[in-house]
Amino acid sequence: MKFADLNLPEQVMQGVADAGFSDCTPIQEKTLPLSLGGKDVAGQAQTGTGKTAAFLISLFTKLLRSGRGGERRHPRAIILAPTRELVVQIEKDAQVLGAHCGFTIQAIYGGVDYMKQKNALKEGADVVVGTPGRLIDYLKQKVYSLKEIEMLVIDEADRMFDMGFIADLRFILRRLPPYDKRQNLMFSATLNQRVMELAYEFMNVPEKVAVTPEQMTAERVEQVLYHVGRKEKFPLLLGLLRKEGMERTMIFVNTKREAEFLDERLNANDFPCRVISGDVEQRKRLKILEDFKSGKLPIMIATDVASRGLHIDGVSHVINYDLPQDAEDYVHRIGRTARAGAEGKAISMADEDGAFHLEAIHEYIKDKIPVEWAEDDLFVHDFKRVKPRPKGQETRAKGPTRHGRKHPEAEKKEPEGEKKKRSRPRRKKNPAAGEGGTPPAAE
Template identity: 55%
Template sequence: AQTGTGKTAAFLLACFQYLLDNPPDERRKATQPRASMLAPTRELAIQIHKDAEVLGRHTGFKLGLVFGGTGYDQQRKMLEDGIDILIGTPGRLIDYFKQNIFDLNAIQVMVLDEADRMFDLGFIKDIRYLMRRMPKPEQRLGMLFSATLSYRVTELAYEHMNEPELLKVETEQVTADRVVQTVYYPANDEKLPLLIGILRGIEEGRVMVFANTRAATDRVDRTLNANGIHAAAMSGRVPQKKRQTLLRRFHDGEIPVLVATDVAARGLHIPDVTHVINFDLPQDAEDYVHRIGRTARLGAKGEAISFACENYAFHLPEIEEFIGYAIPVEQASAEQMPEIERPPPPPKRDRGRGRGGRRPQGRGRDRRSRGSSAGGDPAPAGQKKRRRRRRKPRTAE
């Protein structure tokens, strides 16, 4: 099913009910979780944990959240103290697993969320590593969720699940009625003025702007703020703590515009996102569906605006074929193309030694000073080092 259809609540409620109906083995240890829920990103794992706390507050289950980038010792202690339901990302889980902090022998429920994204991010080997250390598929409940069902995802399901049943929600039933989609055809140098013009026309709401690269998110963020639009950029370069702060401020309405790469396009449930703007058209048609799925969640309405510029317009036919219809074209008005202030260039980052930075004086390898006299003193400045020619060995006549 596509994003925003309630997949998280579906597998959480199913997991809780299964664990309540099937008590664990009496020999189970505290460091043996009963359920494992794997997510491709930290943000998605955190969101699943928050939803689990709300939906499972009366079940008595101990929840554990594990992800990289922060809280290593705290998460380790939490696992050592014992949990019932383990939620996390594959990398950090494998780290603790190989240290024998916990094991997966008592797993009764296995959930894999955003399976297609696991492939995209290169986590599938980690997923298989963990699944092969759980009880056999016929001895546990397995649930796999994916916004798109590719051949790779189907193969994974049949490899690690016991004759799974397929439930599929068609794309048109999810997005067409509740998301108003439009596309503009700006030139590359018209995209920023058009974006600012559109944002100034939005009186209220939360807006997510998607770009394809970190450099583009930074440029858009700086330009918006230079023109009086409070925005923040979020990409894989942003540290975890700052990323969580940005999401909280966006959720609370302190930041009306969030500029992001696709790292934020999956699994984030931020209520009342009214507009999604594709500053860059995604290069993958599936990512288009994931992006616009940030709005119109759980029955709400939203608007998705895309820029088909010179660099990315050729991806539009693939997107329209994937969703099954042509996106209506909108013409930019004069009010939507204002004169804008250009932000100052960003400060140059000190790349450091070994990455283009200058070597500290006195520590570099100066080839001219490596030659020395018999006494070990360096050759005088300006004097060329004489190269000794090796004589060819004489051959017998």
């Protein structure tokens, strides 16, 4: 199916042409006829298949056809996404696809421009793209209202659950107009039972559309797995970087501490790289992403905060320095390469711990990752060594945790004075207690 066959408004077709689209992807071909017809849709497809364009085209078409109603300053459509990077990407795509529609599009996310975003909402925005935390903050201050919302889009709904956003998501959804007075679209890489329960609760008899090929991973990704000891991982990584000539490479690790240590070691050995994780300040994260996209930065080290929602053209290699503990994350990680029909290579290293996750990954992707055995000459042993930081000196997570995970919106540093005020007072020694200050058992 071609976009020209869908009877889209001229303004939307101009945006589609600007984006360089002509043929629909499978998820677009299945969902657009439904969503353009006014139906609610819950769409499932693997990463990098055009879900963003599918819901943006539907959104702009609906707003153009319905005309302007209600107060000028209140948003008419809201798009919810779990991570700041995904919000930025959606807003960027929306600016291209909606360039000729005349709508004001505003991104709302934590970490930057608090007053600037607040003032933009006050002035009025037709389409708001945001993370739940910052949106709720402004909503409680009555900066904007949700009473004029005509379309709701939830992107990466399963990730909302994973990141502890479900309470915030429900807070927002309960303040929208009734579900039958708006159109609702939900897109995700997986539509499990809990996601569908959310869909049936807040959507109007949604049509479930799944585009899940037998091969879970992108077809054009060449996958390879190396079994390697923990102490041999870095020598092998250096050998691979030298051999493969990786022009734009993403390296995934499981912890921020490992990311920082790997960053120091690679830079010390003349492989320029930067780290992107949930604790990096937002301005720095955006600058790192921009440098990586433009080619100024050849290597980016990332935790799983970056494995979803980022569309970066030309990523030649993805390296799983640590195998992910969640099998789904393997698919999302390697989906950063071979996007939009390009080719790419995904290299994974299974050490003594990582090998335990292989069975779950193979079961999830319904295939086995091809194994290669590294020759001795592939390992580099004459590298510059860097001492790991003592555990007490590592960068501490900023902000509270939720369900054992760091909330992405909690980035503000607590003033030193506040910490002291809240510190627990020293308990006086009980005179009746022994030398250690422990009260007698009877007390």
